[in-house]
Amino acid sequence: MEALDSVRQQIFTDYELIVVDDGSTDGTEIAILEMLNIGKSEHKLKYLCQENAGPGAARNFGARNAKGEYLAFLDSDDLWFPWTLEVCHQVIMKSKFPSIVSAKLVEFSQKVELGAISKGGVEFESFADYFQSAAGGLYVGAGMLFIKKLCFEESRGFTEKKINLEDHDLVLKCGNSPGFAAITSPATLAWRRHQGSLTKIDKKSIEGSNFIIRQEKQGNYPGGNARKKQRIQIICSHIRAVSMGALASGHSKAGWNLYFKCFLWNMLLMRWKYVFGFPIKALSH
Numbered sequence: 001m002e003a004l005d006s007v008r009q010q011i012f013t014d015y016e017l018i019v020v021d022d023g024s025t026d027g028t029e030i031a032i033l034e035m036l037n038i039g040k041s042e043h044k045l046k047y048l049c050q051e052n053a054g055p056g057a058a059r060n061f062g063a064r065n066a067k068g069e070y071l072a073f074l075d076s077d078d079l080w081f082p083w084t085l086e087v088c089h090q091v092i093m094k095s096k097f098p099s100i101v102s103a104k105l106v107e108f109s110q111k112v113e114l115g116a117i118s119k120g121g122v123e124f125e126s127f128a129d130y131f132q133s134a135a136g137g138l139y140v141g142a143g144m145l146f147i148k149k150l151c152f153e154e155s156r157g158f159t160e161k162k163i164n165l166e167d168h169d170l171v172l173k174c175g176n177s178p179g180f181a182a183i184t185s186p187a188t189l190a191w192r193r194h195q196g197s198l199t200k201i202d203k204k205s206i207e208g209s210n211f212i213i214r215q216e217k218q219g220n221y222p223g224g225n226a227r228k229k230q231r232i233q234i235i236c237s238h239i240r241a242v243s244m245g246a247l248a249s250g251h252s253k254a255g256w257n258l259y260f261k262c263f264l265w266n267m268l269l270m271r272w273k274y275v276f277g278f279p280i281k282a283l284s285h
Contacts, residue, residue, distance in 0.1 A: 023052030098179025165208030
């Protein structure tokens, strides 16, 4: 319930809270009902339940029931700071209502680690669209994402395949939607780091990487040839991390497969450290 508490503690209060229970067996429904019965929630809380269908389907279900102009997504083990929505609102107003706003992420293992983080001044970078930020390697995961509902709907939302990187696929589908702002200060999302999460690559991450590569090669992302270099800069930054992680996780065949699929792209981008470094790393395993 820590994630819900972090939402309810927001300074900015013009929001609706939708909880999607994706077929959980951890007592989520009972806890939510108890919260409503004892009047803890100061805002209208909508509780939705579905059979387990994966994160993409759960987020889409919540989005379909949302009434606001912007959507934000918070996983059950991550946290917002009390100023998160207030900062995001300021950035939206100053950036003239961009299609996408990206949160400033910090990692933590224990909640006590967050005690030293304070709000400070609000700073952000603005771009014509997400693709324009490609050279900066800006990562926009689902928990970091604040997106116009109209943009979300036009992109048809998250893929409902049970894969990872579904959030990166969504942002790529919205890559040329007008306006992208990346918050650089203060921290607005606390992402819980689990043991081994930085290096462990599982089957869903590999499948998600192949899905994104296939989407690009089939021309399913916007921008045409004019924006191709920017798209592959973004895609390759994700694939490089997954392919190297695959080696560390014992999936060397899958790592090599991703390497070869993006080889020409990385050559075009002159990512020599990866082009020559991956084979050396792979052969040393």
